[in-house]
Amino acid sequence: MRFAKALDVWRGLYRKQFQSKILGLEFSNVLGLGSGRLSFSGGITIICGANGVGKTTLLNALLLSIKNISEPLPYSIKNRFGGSSLVVSVSENGNANSYTKHGIVNGAEISSEINYIESANKSSRLIDFFSSLSDKQEILETFGSVEYDAEELNLLSYVTGKNYESCNVYEIDDFGENEVSGFEDVIPYFQVLENGVSYGIEMMGLGELAAHLLIWSIRRAANNSILFLEEPESFISPKAQIHLMNYVANASLKKGIWSIITTHSMGIVSNVPLSHIKIVSKSAAGISIIENPNHFQLNMILGISFSYTGILFVEDLASKIFAKIILAHFDGDLARRFDIVIAGSVSAISSILYSMPKTSNNWLKIIGLYDGDQRDAGASVIDRRRIDWYYDFLPTSSAPEIILRNYFRRNYSILASRLAVREQDLELGLNQFEASNHHDWSRDLSDFLAISEEHMLNNMFRVWIEDTENEPDALACFTGIQRNFTS
Structure with a gap:
């Protein structure tokens, strides 16, 4: 995406009226977080902080508060949220509602589609799964593939540092008893052609596959859905992160996707207004959240020094x-x-x-x-x-x-x-x-x-x-x- 077009996309994103929105979250007695609140506004909100401060736990709190989680629940969810109280404020089609959830018991669920993407962990699961699959080719032949267009191919090439001639994705929705943790309905298989050599997921590095997963997941996200994106910078260079975020912004603008992203990377936050960035820090009592940080606070968290100008x-x-x-x-x-x-x-x-x-x-x-x-x-x-x-x-x-x-x-x-x-x-x-x-x-x-x-x-x-x-x-x-x- 050209620089001028990218700026137009980001400006348009924060003027857009979204049909599905998370407005705020209040939480208490969450292990590792304590109690607190934060608010959300605009198409993309960033939750920023160092490793281990609770960014992922906040995303899990948001997910748990608006979506019923299938059993068996991960130990981290049971442990952190067993005695918690979560109050989430949402707006769907102009109607504002609040939902309260105590502990991990399933309750009210919003109607909007929700996508949670953690590409780093999912990448290793996919590689292990397809590497051990004996009838892979037979399964792939059962499902048709979708070929990426030129813009998506160029983005993938840039983000991964490859020179793809083509990329096809097989969306497999029937594995019988086989399943991959983190994929609820569809498991993707990517096959690319680079410099005349064709290869699939098994031969991809984690960074390469993570980029494919991110773009595929955003590509499939429904209109007016809600997207949680966990540390998309994993394995991706800082400059490529900026291009990836331009893609996320463009998809959010066109499809009305309300996005909340955790990160500790400057490349991810570079085009996001300060008013849409939340800084999380940790103390013995729990976490502190700065709702409207300044550049100095953000740079300090990201480890970037100020220079005199x-x-x-x-x-x-x-x-x-x-x-x-x-x-x-x-x-x-x-x-x-x-x-x-x-x-x-x-x-x-x-x-x-x-x-x-x-x-x-x-x-x-x-x-x-x-x-x-x-x-x-x-x-x-x-x-x-x-x-x-x-x-x-x-x-x-x-x-x-x-x-x-x-x-x-x-x-x-x-x-x-x-x-x-x-x-x-x-x-x-x-x-x-x-x-x-x-x-x-x-x-x-x-x-x-x-x-x-x-x-x-x-x-x-x-x-x-x-x-x-x-x-x-x-x-x-x-x-x-x-x-x-x-x-």
Whole structure:
């Protein structure tokens, strides 16, 4: 699928109205999970987390809550859900309902078709089964095969790293007493032709077969069905995972399939909006679920480090801390994109903006962030004709230290608590250094209180920005930085 078409598919997927939807799940007393809740919206929802945090158990909870599971139940289901309570909210054809299930006793079941795909484990079962089958050819001849079209063949070739000339699938629905765990009604057999050589499941690697199983299962899924997909990245390269997810998104869009997928791979989540990703982490008490993560949280879970893509040059320590607090207050992700560097003076910031060459492809943004008291200085601060970069100002028309000095004349009680100092000491210090040069004021006050200047300023700016009266000034500064960063 071409890049532009893929973007259209993903945009369309989250605008689509689905007939069958799982809206939410509440669970309690699930072994390994504890108690909690999570909600779902949009065509594809990702449950993301490290190995062993409970992603598969959550999928099993969803499956158990809406589908009657055939006996004999796996030990893991009996063990984890024997004393549990599950409440699932669903919508079918515009009708919303809630179903409660206690333990593993079968109860109400939704009418929509449900598919649970765990291709990694199923692959090994299929290989073992067909490798031991003595009358395989006779069975295959009984059932006709379906040949994949060119688009599906290209996708299979890309995902598996093969160069298929053809792929046929036999859908076998009558094995008598023979069966394969995980396949309820139909068992697939894949036969491919690559570089003039024909071979079937027995000669496939696990990764190759897993890709075939995924695409076959999604291909067969009914319109308006519900799909649970467990770690589809198994054995598949990161780049191929993106193409596979484009296929899943396209199928979900065309067929109205409501999909919930577990993963710990960036390739799987790369096109899914953050609002449709749930991060699962584990503690001694059970699991915690972050419903609307930011990029930093997601990257941390996936083991991907953030890299700086912007530099803010500021005058001094107070300006640096002020800028950091403003960015973190409004957008923690953006705050981690910037390295905030102390230039030392107004003229030093301007000199950097004059001399710093433009980067190729605009991958790095340089912004000079002057103190607010330079806002009205005009051309004496910066000659815009000499630079290719951006500049802006910290809030108000005063230097950061003056903002703080004026604010805490009347708000020192809350600051004393935050700094863990006595109110009378803080009040005395504020009075004592009222007339100090503002560049020296924070250092003198922190020395008097016997705390670090950086710690004091951090808490001062946090208290200041938490006051709703100051938020408009802080937001205006943030908006300017954000606009310059994204321009």
